[in-house]
Amino acid sequence: MVTRINGFSGMDIDSMVKSMMATKRVPLDKLNQDKQVLQWTREGYRELNSVLYDFRTNKLNDKYKKSDSLNVNKAVTTGNTTAVKAEATANATKVDMKVSVTKLATTTTLQTIGLGQGIPSSTSLAQLDGVDLSELSEEEEAAYLKKGFDITINGVSFKDSAGNSLFNGLTSISSLVAAINSNTKANAVASYDEITGKLSIASKIGGAEGTVKVETPAGSNSLLALFSKKTVVETNGAGIGVTSDKTLADLQKMLDGKEPDPAAPVKYYSFNINGKSFSFKASTTIADVVTAINTKPDVNVTASFVDGKLTITGNSAGEVKMSGASYEFLGLFKGAVPFAEGADAIKEVTKGENAEVTINGEAIKNVTSNVFTINGVQLTLLDVTNSSGTDIPTNVKTQSDPDKALETIKGFMEDYNALIKALNSKVNETKYRDFKPLSDEQKKEMKEGEIDSWTEKAKSGLFKNNDIVTSLLSKMREAITEKLGSLNAIGITTGNYMENGKLVISDETKLKNALSANPQLAIDLFQGTANAPQSGIFNKIANNITSTLDMISDRAGTNKFSMDLNSTFKEESIIGKQLKSYNSRITTMQKNLQMVENRYYKQFSAMESAMNKLTTQSSSLMSSLGLS
Template sequence: MRVSGLSSGMEIDTLVKQMMTAKRAPLDKLNQNKQILEWRRDSYRTMNSALVDFRQNKLDKYKKASEMNIYSAEVSGNKDAISVKATTSANQVPMTVKVDALATQTTLETASLGAGTTASTKLGSLNSGSGPFTFTVLRGSETSPVKQTFEFSKDDTIQDVLKKLNGDSSAGISATFDEAGKKFIIKSKEYGNETVRFEGDLLTDAFGTDPKTATTKGQAASVFINGTEYNPSSNQLTVNGVQITLLKETGPTDLATITTKPDGKKAIETIKSFISDYNSLIATLNSKVSEQRFRSYTPLSAEQKKDMTEDDIKNWEARAKSGLLRNDEILVEGLSSMRTLLSSSSVKFGDKSINLASIGITTGAYTENGKLYLSDETKLMKAIEDNPEQVMELFIGSTDGTRKGIFDNMYDNLNVTLSRMSEKAGTAKYSTDLTISLNEQSTMGKELTDLNSRISTLAKKLTQIENNYYTQFTAMEKAINKLNSQSASLASFTG
């Protein structure tokens, strides 16, 4: 029990508070260090989020070959017969295409199931048989086929059959009911497979159909390209780096002609997006490593905040948080690595070579800290037209995969930066979430654990010291009170 100081006339709470002020200084310092450490980790988390976003959501997209496709293909002549799309491996060889036959699916079509038949008609009311009815899809040789069997009852409707057959992707078929013709139609999903067969009393008894006569076998396509016959199992094939989709058979004279040429529109669009995203990233990182540090603005204690307005607290803490990652080694080296990569990347061919500067991409003034500019778009377009393969290799690497381009190399370099940041601050290498928990086994996580332990130990010690002070003052008050009582008694005898 704490006393008020009535006997001594002293402000004991005030005295204890004053005596504890100096004692609490080490604890206040530890709490300030803890707050700074937490703020620094939050700053790392923000930078980590920006790096992950650039790496996972931007670079991961840009480094795909389709994003840097520098070729386009066009069809002349019979434009209805085919459609085309150039890939990054297009070699610009002109092609004449003659489509003799399209690839087809193995298809079974029943005869009409009778007037009045609907998708709600039960199997037991069709033709003959009381069920159960089976339906089997077979693929492969006659002697050892791969089978998939379905079973239905007489109370199942045609709609039930459709749901069951279409709901099993492993069967590799699609089933439909032609309401106008009252026909049940089954098709294999793959084209050109002659080994697909259908059987079962669902067909013979319920639908009254002989599967052998009602089935049309799937056939491979037949197409002649520059005089050479191709027989793809589907209606799509890639020749000379051009993806060709067969749409319609051609006659002997109405042929289609494919022309491929360099087309920088898609590549330039990708490069512009990369430059914009890269500049945004380095602006964020540069602002953090160059942020001014206000060392006199230390974290506020609860006592200090009592005498301040919300705006004053906000402004103070903004300065206290400023510059916590100034000249941070991880961020500075990450920025340097990206700048070095961009300036050193080049592709040699013969006695020539190309780099970013040679295709119209430059950096700004020294004070802009590596900001990129597409300073000459005409120059970039000309480079794509003259050396399309080399420009593509500069950014996404060689087509054979032996050499990485700028996008892949930067993707790898950023992983190094993110790994270092994760080891130090406990940030997540693959998440942009600013609320995700930090790894407490990281360097800073362990520092924070140690600080919490020291703060807890010191707080307990200070509580004991404070209690001792009150104990001492309590004893003093009791002694004074006793003395006063004795004095009063003596005074009563002498009075």
């Protein structure tokens, strides 16, 4: 810490040091200005990222590239309008159709018997199995989860890379359904109905050709059984020769293969059956356990112990729901026998059927789905047309309506022109080289309006002739230019040279007539052909913007998947690394300047002390000579 002395000599030392440091601070001010310009540039890239993302995603992809955006055909239905829905595609052949439906298509579906209401899709498979994982020891939980619930659908086994089942006690019903639906090879769609508690697995292929073959490997836990009410819980058995006078402690000793620890606390086996609680000491005999279950009111089950096996059966085929720590208790009897498919009719399969449809008196063959396309019209079958006993067909006519396609093209041109105008204004913006970012000291001497005006000029021209923006403009212009002959043929051209590639409709009547006469031409031109969708103007421009967003992200660290102007920057981008370098250099320079400033003050302090000493000596000498 430097002691700053001021005033002995009558000199303004602070002002003198400040003046001396001003020259030395010039390089630091230059660094801060360069850093500020780089920060402004990075923010400008983020604004550019937002504009380009919005145009590509919200306009091109979500609006103009949609298959129906350039479709000039329109299907009109009369007659039985509730039985059939019709949507004309661009390939509609304009054939009038009279549609009769006598049977809707169905899919082959496997459905469990169901558990009834009250079981949400967030329920875990362990809960459906009557196992409370929180009641198990770590070893018991690990053993239970390792077993899992194996299932094979249409020959596809749901296992991980290690060969373990994808589904175990921790899996929720919703996760189970999502896993089945995301497996494209299984060719099935699963759903769960919280109203009935039924799990359904349907073929993705509709009609009679669809199949749903669900298998559970022998000896494993049946997944489907979890969605059906258990009427019997049968154990594997404690062993031949085990009699009912054995205690639960005896069974535990047989399992462990050793004597229990005499110092251990008294062991209890607690669980629930149909909501009723049971708790038995380890010293309880099997016979007493059976008696307690059979005599407890409102349990509605019958327990029996025969040939070493404990069996709990629902009265009058009623349900047996065991929960709590039942897994530990049943483990004394070597666990419950897996609920075998078919043994208790846990599922039913409905075979899919083809739809029966007649169009213009001709029966249509192999209609496996209620949605199909014929004569370029997509028909959606909603109901039979003879529900009243008399067939009332649906009449379908195709009309040409170019207005929607015309609005799509106009909308694209408006958005495209606005984009290239904004980009051109960036690369052609005037750069004021004499206007540098203001320092805090400079701002103190200026009015707010002057600061704003100065800063506006300092920010101007940051993207003057920017390589990324000019490259994008060139590629977009190229995508238009190579299609210019086809565009001219339908009444679209570019503006004059000064308009930098602006698209204009030279003849709207010509464009409208072209859309009516050959709608596929516009689709191929803008959206690409069926065999080469990337050849369309929309896709080419979208791809150019995607590559540009990648370059902006690499350079400025912007989020290329968002148009959020407040999104954070990635530090490992080119500009991010440059800013780190600036911060490091500025910190080092500030430390060095502080050292220089302290040295100046030390020097002035020494000078002040010397002058003070000289003054004292002079006064003393004058006094001794009698001159004072």
